[in-house]
Amino acid sequence: xxxxxxxxxxxxxxxxxxxxxxxxxxxxxxxxxxxxxxxxxxxxxxxxxxxxxxxxxxxxxxxxxxxxxxxxxxxxxxxxxxxxxxxxxxxxxxxxxxxxxxxxxxxxxxxxxxxxxxxxxxxxxxxxxxxxxxxxxxxxxxxxxxxxxxxxxxxxxxxxxxxxxxxxxxxxxxxxxxxxxxxxxxxxxxxxxxxxxxxxxxxxxxxxx
Numbered sequence: 459x460x461x462x463x464x465x466x467x468x469x470x471x472x473x474x475x476x477x478x479x480x481x482x483x484x485x486x487x488x489x490x491x492x493x494x495x496x497x498x499x500x501x502x503x504x505x506x507x508x509x510x511x512x513x514x515x516x517x518x519x520x521x522x523x524x525x526x527x528x529x530x531x532x533x534x535x536x537x538x539x540x541x542x543x544x545x546x547x548x549x550x551x552x553x554x555x556x557x558x559x560x561x562x563x564x565x566x567x568x569x570x571x572x573x574x575x576x577x578x579x580x581x582x583x584x585x586x587x588x589x590x591x592x593x594x595x596x597x598x599x600x601x602x603x604x605x606x607x608x609x610x611x612x613x614x615x616x617x618x619x620x621x622x623x624x625x626x627x628x629x630x631x632x633x634x635x636x637x638x639x640x641x642x643x644x645x646x647x648x649x650x651x652x653x654x655x656x657x658x659x660x661x662x663x664x665x666x667x
Contacts, residue, residue: 490591
């Protein structure tokens with residue numbers, strides 16, 4: 459079976475499952491997306507690994523695993539999403555130490571959180587992507603455009619979609635100055651409130667873009 463390389467498209471909040479998120483993986487040489495339901499902690503860990511400017515004051519579980527592996531010269535070479543059963547994805551972490559390769563079973567969310575920390579590629583098998591890959595769009599087509607002509611290639615899965623910050627937490631950071639936002643960001647990181655930190659970073663990015 460041929461392997462298909464995936465990249466992370468983003469993380470969206472579940473509108474139907476309380477406390478759940480959808481990790482959206484993107485086919486590198488194609489248009490299909492692979493949404494995977496993950497928990498809040500794993501979503502937070504993946505988001506922190508993607509957001510290079512947010513550094514936890516203490517290592518998270520996946521950071522601890524990375525530090526442990528580095529100390530004992532263990533390298534994660536790649537992650538393979540190898541099975542799909544009843545909507546649940548199964549993954550393997552391919553590791554190497556002293557030129558000896560080992561395969562370790564893992565939850566897909568944990569495997570991807572570790573792959574990001576090791577800069578390891580993520581793959582799945584073509585038959586899994588054929589079965590579970592879908593074409594998505596986050597935003598509806600612009601007026602006057604067909605779905606194919608819309609600028610955004612990502613569409614909502616049936617049960618997931620990006621929710622505005624005000625809808626999720628009731629908080630908005632638009633009223634703060636840029637200097638105040640940086641202070642809030644530092645405080646959120648120190649308090650290990652990474653969800654808040656990521657939202658503040660989004661607001662800063664909008665201002666500085």
